[in-house]
Amino acid sequence: MAEFLQYLITGVTVGMVYALIGLSFVLIWKSSGVANLALGGLILIFSWFTYSMVVQAGLPYWLGLPLVIVFAMAMGWLIERFALRPLIAQPILSLITVTLGIFYFLEGLAVFIWPWMVDALPPVFPPEPFRIGPAVVAQAYVWAAVISLVLFGLLTLYFRYHKMGIAMRATADDQFAVQACGIPVTSIFSTSWMFACVVAAIAGVLISWIGGLHFGLVETGLKAFSIVVLGGLDSFIGAMVAGPIIGLAENIGGGYLTPFLWGGLKDIIPFIIIIIVLFIKPYGLFGEVRIERI
């Protein structure tokens, strides 16, 4: 029972961070219809950039983290301005492959600057763990989940009440109507990219507080796709619900099935879920079913 509770809590808390990565994907998909496959590379770059700021440059966290956020915004703006904007109105194939090219570039960049590939961020949370019943949970997990929830709440409020957020939702709904209303669609696109990169950066920092810095962060970013596929590509709620589900499936499945199957099962479960979801319910739990016309 203690074991189960342990898996449960770890799964849900890690799942919240995954949900944040999924959220970053949904932000871009909703506003501009671009599938951001570079997410794994972005998470990798932002986490290592945090390392550069905090460890290599020796800045304290209160100064380093804002710098990371500024860097993430700059990155989002650059990617949108120079890679995505020239491709507006191109077929979806080009939009997907251009993010693959960016992914390739970012992975090379990470090897280029940080070739030793494994490290850790200095801890921010006290080392003694929380005890919830018989389960023992490191503080980093709990705080990561709390920060994710807060961020999710803020984003929801932003999209509901802020003028820019409403404009972004409107863009997702109908680009032509939005243009007719005088909202600059291109600046909406670059704002959504900046937002998405900031969310990805925060998720990257949280996940590297939990698991350390390594090139597996790319796969963590890729796991986010199982979240968006399960939750539905265009649904914030979907990402928030699917994140913990994937986290749970990963931890409980990995924990109980590994003795019967092979090691490393934990890392492959999200991908198996993708295949199952695509076979059974391709548009996810909360996704909008697209009906096409010729």
Place this chain on the structure above:
Amino acid sequence: MGLPCGTHNYTYAQDMAIMRTKTHWALLIALLVLVFTAPLYWGDYWLSVANLIGITLIAAIGLNILLGYCGQLSIGHAGFIAVGAYTAAVLTNRLELPFLVGLIGAGLMAGFIGLFFGISSLKVKGFYLCIATIAAQFIIIWVINHLEITGGFVGIAVPYASIAGFTFKSEASLFYLIMVITVMCIFFAKNLARTRIGRAFVAIRDNDLAAEVMGINLFYYKLLAFFIGCFLAGIAGSLLAHWIGFMNTEQFSLMESILYIGMIIIGGLGTALGPILGVIFIRLLQQGMMFVAPTIEAALPALPAGFATGIAPMLFGAIIVLFLILEPRGLAHRWMLFKAAYRLWPFSY
């Protein structure tokens, strides 16, 4: 199509022919003679580069049929190549079957695995399909790493290829084997595009709903595209296994899959010439970087330590992005433009 002035076609067959003038034939034969006498004047190093290009080309042609003609994006191509490579390795090493059985078996195995993951293409497309194929890539590599028969993380040795008692040991002999199969694949792909199947693929790529309304069986043709694409990947995998002689899964990463997509984008999607140009471009660039990067690193000690390994992926990523923005139709389109300009020179039209 740029035909020389004064060439007129009087029958449909003449109009559709691939080789239309005597000059075409002469150039084709000259090229084939040049390629097949290459071992006489190339050293082992360049032959090995040519072998790598040939093997990559077979897989890229498969991907081009799948992505370029049928429009089904697959980011798991390296995974399907891995299926072929390991099937060939298991068949020839563990079961000691002849090379040709391994070759066909590898193609069929990769084709059927591709069919399985391709089934999702019937329900979804675009981004969903590319996620399914990324999942395929990871699941395939994980299964290979944990099966006992494939040697797992340790890897598996693959014997030399041999046909009817002749063993392909040297680079030169393998060069002939690989080139014969490559030329066959190019011929197959070029002709496939002109048949009913190829036209159905193109119709599905352009608009699958419209294609269905016109009476194209989506189920059949989408799965056929997956089967052909992955079959060729399997053939390439088998040749790769026999060429390298030792397999482990490091060679089949997600990055390699992305590079394959990059190759056919750089070459030009949906053309017969595209994969050839793209594969030669990328593989030669890789070889070039292997020479140039250490030299630059030695000359400029101020560069970070990851320069030699990191610069190549950065360059490839940037090239893929630049091609998509500046020349989405790829090198093949540039070649057509060059041919048109050359034909009309010195007049502008």
